[in-house]
Amino acid sequence: MKDSYKISDEELIRRFQAGDEAAFEEIVHRYSNRLMNFAYRFVFDMEEAEDIVQDTFLKVYQNRFAYKEIAKFSTWIYTITANLSKTILRKRRNRKMFSFSRLGPNDKDMDFPSKERAALSHIEENFNERTIQKAMLKLPEHFRTTIILRDIQELSYEEISNIINAPLGTVKSRINRARLRLQKELQELRGE
């Protein structure tokens, strides 16, 4: 997640605050896929994830002057996405309705359609991904957020600490507990 851009994110948002709309487009270009990955792993639904990312940018656009350069821009934008993702999950929980596109623990979409080796390998990967994703969905929100930020987004402890607004020690212990809990959930899913 290292940035190799000539213009820093902070400079871009400064330009956008000064009225440069092109700077906003550049921000969208830089962050749309990163945030999409984060949101998707959080809610495990492409449409909802894209809505979350769009709403994130909409909030950035509307509240551009709320950003002060005391924190990294990436921290700020991830915080917005994390909060929106949590809101979506809360709404989903309240609705208690599940679409077919989302996986439940008893879903039967893991059948292997082909026995060819290459296809099998791909399916195995897919199986792993889905199983882990299902196990992640079982984690409490605060564990899920930290494990996505650390193991998928590969952010540093400090960045995670800023995003979730928790002390560094809390972040470290939370990541450890989240990893252990994920293993427990995976074992249950695999029937071990």
Next chain:
Amino acid sequence: MISCYQFKNFMSGYIDKDLSFQKRKYFEEHLNVCPQCQKLYHSIITTKTNMANFPEVSVSENFLSNLQNKILAERNARIQVGMSRGFALRRIPSFAYGFAAALLAVIIGFYLLEFQPNTRTPQAPPKLVQERIRPNPSIPNYEQSNPAMMTPGQLANSESARDSLADIPEPSSNIDPDFQNKIKTVKETY
């Protein structure tokens, strides 16, 4: 040797290279002898690797245009809300009206009091008051004795009279003759 519980507590620190040398040593010692913890450690490493290699998901092709539409729609909605609120007077907070009314009342009151024609005529006080304020004969007349009430001429006369030689009493006979002579000398001199 650390326990399995301590081993689990050290797990992420070890994986993320955030453990001290001593703790790493303890961790590795336990890892080499405990098959259960070994299994747990390897499964965490595998899951972590799998998660890091999750296929990247991307936004749809029309993401940017959708976003632009969303921003425009939001802006238009705000403008419409502003328009539906009507003339700017409606947006003035209610306390401003109260303040303006109070200010107006103060101004009107001030002008009414300031430019009111003086209809009052000097009247004699009521009889009861007149009786109460009858001059008191016991009050001494300070006009003659009080220097503050004197005219400049009166003041000068009184001063000169007070300073005249006649006002200085003659020395009594029981005073020392030398002192009497000194007083005489002073009298003659001045």
